[in-house]
Amino acid sequence: MELQPGHEALVRVPVATLWAAPEAVRPVDHPALADAPDIAAWIAGMDRDQRVGECVLSQLLLGERVLVTEVRADGWVHVVALEQPAGKLDHRGYPGWLPAAQLTPAPETPSTAPLVVDAALTALRSAPDGPVAVPAVVLGTRLTPAGRPVGGWRPVHVPGRADPLWAPEGDVVPLPTERPEAKEVLAVAERLRDLVYIWGGVSSHGIDCSGLVHLSWRRYGVTLPRDADDQAEATTPLAPGEERPGDLYFFARPGRRIHHIGIVSSEPHGEVRRMVHACYIQRGVVEERLPPDREATLVAAHRVV
Template sequence: MDVRSDAEAVVRVAVGTLWETPEAVRPDDAPALGALADVGAWVAGLDADRQGGDCVLSQLLLGERVLVTAIRSDGWAHVVAVEQPSERLDPRGYPGWLPAVHLAPVEPGVDGAAQVVVDAMVTALRATPDGPVVLPGVVLGTRLAPAGPPVDGWRPVHTPGRSEPLWLPAAHLAPAPTRPPTAAEVLAVASRLIGVGYLWGGLSAYGIDCSGLVHLTWRRLGVPLPRDASDQAAASQPVELGAERPGDLYAFARPGQRVHHIGIVTADVRPGDERRMLHACYQHQRVLEERLPADRTATLVGAHRI
């Protein structure tokens, strides 16, 4: 059954990329557009300028639900990513374009029934336990529906668009969280992403941006957050500066403009007003934990608590 317009669908590739328009795609974006969407190869082939280009809006993980709003004759689908809230752009979710081949129809009773989450930075789904790889590049935070109990250290899972279960190491999975995370859990997940390269619109261990880091951290811990920094600040509870604590968020904006950068507080404020955060930094082209430099402090507009 094909994906239809005005219907829900699910992502069938490990990491799908959401584009501003199909016409914004560049020749060296081809690896991200294929049937398997090789995001690792795509990011590796981008220079720093293209990693920071704004033609990419966000990314979608395997099994993520979308609402298909249009399908073009050239194979592109316009979707709303309903699991990535974006009140500013569309109250239904985050809108954008991706190849229709990256989507599969919703299967009643399977999709939406995720009970486990990928806890490895990157893993692969195989045809059989320790068998040939069918779907490489599955990343941290991907939610999956089990297809049975573990067998010799391997776990079968349902995957969109495939009739037979695929397998991955049981150690690469964790139970889907059922309670709000602690600050220590938030920082533990975010810290694992230190060193990941910066990618505008990125939402995976292959590349990530500032709001993607916040969204993915809480997604791994079972908490849905908006996709963009300004929406994340608006959806969280303001905290008076000086009262922030580890696990809160720092928001940054220029005078008269909306929040453009966000990071995770990693330490209590120290004497001399020293502040520290973990964030995906465009200037350093990677995720890092650091003391707020002067240029960041100059645009710090608030702290927020999830």
């Protein structure tokens, strides 16, 4: 079955990168464009400046749903990422381009995915403790169980594959049925400290500021918008000083829209505020006291409710 405009598809690779346009990709991006993309090699092959190229819009994880809106003869498809809200761009989700080979048509009957990857990275195998079939499946990936665990391995369904694959039982956990406490979400973000900053990144290979927030909540089954300004609109403002660990700080320059977001990492003490964030300047995920330039552009604290 082929991909068709107006129909849904699923991501069939561990991490698929969403591009601004097929013509925007660079020679350094080739590892991310393969039928089986090597995101770690892609990131390792870029220099400091290439990692913030705006040709990348976002990333999608294994099993994530998209709506196909255009199919090109050269192997590219335009999609809307249905699990990444982006109200200012498209009311249906985040739009962009993907290589068609990284997708598979969605089944007519959607499956539930009550498991989520809790390890930073895991590998899916063709049999319990067998050969690796899908390497580098990332934190926050949702999976559908395919039966009972066997000897410390759990069978799961994977889009585009007829037979189940096997995940280490300790690397996947049930998706919570209740909203998590903010401190639990903060703990996910803190596990990603020192991760490299990648513009548009939404994975435990590399990530950007709003991607860190999106992925940390996604781990607990909560869908937040993809971009920082949309995340501000989807959350509840707090009075100054009311923020608590796990809440969100938003930053904007005078007269401009929100350009940065961080996760509050400790209660404020006087003028001292701290956060975990994917820092464009430092090119990585850090936990720190807000430096003067951040204090000067802090415009709000919000809570996910």
